[in-house]
């Protein structure tokens with residue numbers, strides 16, 4: 001649905017070139033929620049603004065629904081842009097207009113009758129759960145409510161795509177959750193493809209299907225979120241995942257020779273990683289029963305990503321050496337990744 005091919009964007013500031021985006025290739029599928037994550041200055045906003053040509057790439061092509069946007073004239077581009085809604089961190093509402101008038105604004109040249117327009121605007125306000133605020137002004141709304149108005153306004157032209165530029169960054173965690181839930185609903189109910197940029201891995205984890213990780217204008221890693229969370233490759237990705245989970249703390253504890261990570265002779269400490277594992281067998285009791293080893297859990301983190309569990313569990317196995325080896329082989333045979341953290 002959206003193909004970004006060899007996209008680069010260079011700004012020239014006081015004679016100096018700033019390479020904001022460098023040779024990015026992305027293929028965003030119809031109906032998915034695609035996340036782009038990166039620290040401040042990574043080039044996320046510039047890249048996402050290239051999708052609707054708010055920023056014209058210095059190089060490369062932007063193909064949306066088979067159309068090369070760089071080749072369109074101004075009129076054709078205006079039509080295409082109507083089908084690409086956008087929301088922003090600071091909402092960008094018109095302060096002197098009511099909620100109703102803000103949502104009505106993109107429809108000002110619409111061919112709908114007055115009654116049809118009214119019906120449409122009210123149904124959008126109903127979708128974002130703000131019907132009762134239709135006559136309020138933006139200054140009378142909370143941040144979450146303002147973003148709801150912005151979402152309703154972005155949906156007014158029945159877009160195929162919704163671009164979200166740090167849409168939850170100005171909101172508290174609870175309001176963030178509510179807005180992400182609404183975006184998910186918009187994606188599922190209306191079939192709208194969402195491209196979302198953020199600096200928070202928690203946001204990616206909550207609603208995205210796939211993610212691209214950006215650093216210094218480049219995409220360093222891209223893939224299905226379950227795969228990225230289970231097997232991050234690039235250092236920047238690992239860094240982001242650490243911020244969204246506390247499981248890596250175990251490495252610090254081992255390094256610091258913390259009391260909970262001390263082993264007795266013959267014991268072995270393992271990190272188990274399981275993603276999308278079919279077996280529902282109670283693993284810990286199974287290894288105790290089958291191999292006569294004791295397993296104590298010292299650290300764990302289980303997430304549900306896209307309805308699949310992704311777990312990381314640090315355990316200490318104690319027992320006979322040969323039994324521990326067999327238990328480890330059994331765990332691997334169950335489709336669980338095993339990393340030996342420490343042995344004594």
Ligand SMILES: Nc1ncnc2c1ncn2[C@@H]1O[C@H](COP(=O)(O)OP(=O)(O)OP(=O)(O)O)[C@@H](O)[C@H]1O
Pocket residue numbers: 011012013018019020038039040041042043044045046047199
């Ligand atoms: N209009 C502009 N003129 C000059 N430089 C720009 C312009 N827009 C962005 N940049 C530069 O391009 C780089 C990438 O900026 P961009 O806003 O795309 O990053 P970002 O990942 O979205 O960061 P943030 O989350 O802070 O917005 C930065 O170095 C920024 O200073």
